[in-house]
Amino acid sequence: MLTHRFARLRRFHFNFPQRIAAVLLALFLIQGLWITAHQTLSDRDYQYARCGRETWEKPSPLAGYYTSCGNIHDGILAYRVAGLPLTLNLLAQRGLDLFRKPEDRVVQVSNRQGSAELSIWELRHQMTHVLLLLRLPFLFCGAVLGAGLWWVTRRLYGNMGGYVALALYCFSPAILKACVSPNPDIFAALGVYGGVYTCIGVAHAMQGPRRKWRPRIVLLTALFAIAAAAHIAALPVAALLGLVLMIWIAEGRRSQLLPVVLLASGGALLLVFACYGFSPDAFSYVFRSAAGFISISLVPARRFFSTFSNAGILVAAIASAFLYLGVRRSRYFGNTAPLLCFLVLIALVTTGVQASPWLWSLPFLLTFIGGVFADAFESQRGRIFRVAAASLVALQIVVCILTLPSLI
Secondary structure (H helix, E strand, C coil), X not given: CHHHHHHHHHCCCCCHHHHHHHHHHHHXXXXXXXXXXXXXXXXXXXXXXXXXXXXHHCCCCCCCCCECCECCCCCHHHHHHHHHHHHHHHHHHHHHHCCCCHHXXXXXXXXXXXXECCCHHHHHHHCCCHHHHHHHHHHHHHHHHHHHHHHHHHHHHCHHHHHHHHHHHHCCHHHHHHHCCCCCHHHXXXXXXXXXXXXXXXXXXXXXXXXXXXXXXXXHHHHHHHHHHHCCCHHHHHHHHHXXXXXXXXXXXXXXXXXXXXXXXXXHHHHHHHHCCCCHHHHHHHHHCCCCCEEECCHHHHHHHCCHHHHHHHHHHHHHHHHHHHCHHHCCHHHHHHHHHHHHHHCEEECCCCCCHHHHHHHHHHHHHHHHHHHHHCCCCHHHHHHHHHHHHHHHHHXXXXXXXXXX
């Protein structure tokens, strides 16, 4: 067993394509860190810091509520990950206080019971890099989503398709904006995108031996849990899209698809229950509120495609649509699946809790663009299409850099 695992590790290569992807993701992180360095703490930051810490450190002082923010129903995962670095930092400071003089300690005992009370204001002035600590989990999630986008597109379309999709992703102001402030949408995007493509992976694995099913089903459960903990409406959306695509490609195993998706969804809800500290009242409030209500509207699509900062992505999407409709070889499952997912998600709006399903749709749009252009690169006019793709990526890079100051 150990030999088999080491053999699998040896199959991982960090060659030129992986290095290019790593450079693009590094540029993505540099942009995010630059924006973070020029930001100041906002009221939203204080809310996520306070309530996020409460989910880890202590129950709410208000009887009957999970935190002082109430029974959180707008994405418990975002509060958890925002509060975790601060809680870990505070624990580290408490450990270091054992080696400091009493007057130099960061965490001062301030109440009669001898316990340490530290407010957000005190955190701001006694702990360094609070704003950076709040941003890091969201930037990391954005990088993981970019890596997942690269893995999917490169596996489906080859290196060139992966480069186009990842470059447009790394220089997307909408993605960057979601990663430089505490909000659940970037986690929902990761859960939905990863969940849908893991569903496809499970459907393919079901054509082989059962031992290959289990790791993918475990991964699917984890991704569904990320989606549900980020926004409860993201779970049924990801599960339904994934189930439809599984039925499309599965042969001979269709009767087993629904139990697999239900099993993964049930496991995801159990993990979300754990995120609420196994508190039945706080967990049930998610379903008693209007958090899962969704509707249909074209306003988000018009707003996204009419924004100057998305100019490169807009032109690439239009070109990809014409190529998809005009070139028969582009109309296959690998290109059609992300296009259908994008069209469904871009038209959704949440009516209960504010969220951005249009942001969840962007990885699917970029996957579609990468796939269509990868097919065009292999045509007789491949050189022209490579120049066109490079020009569109350059355009998106320019408008993204020009837009960065407005994201602060």
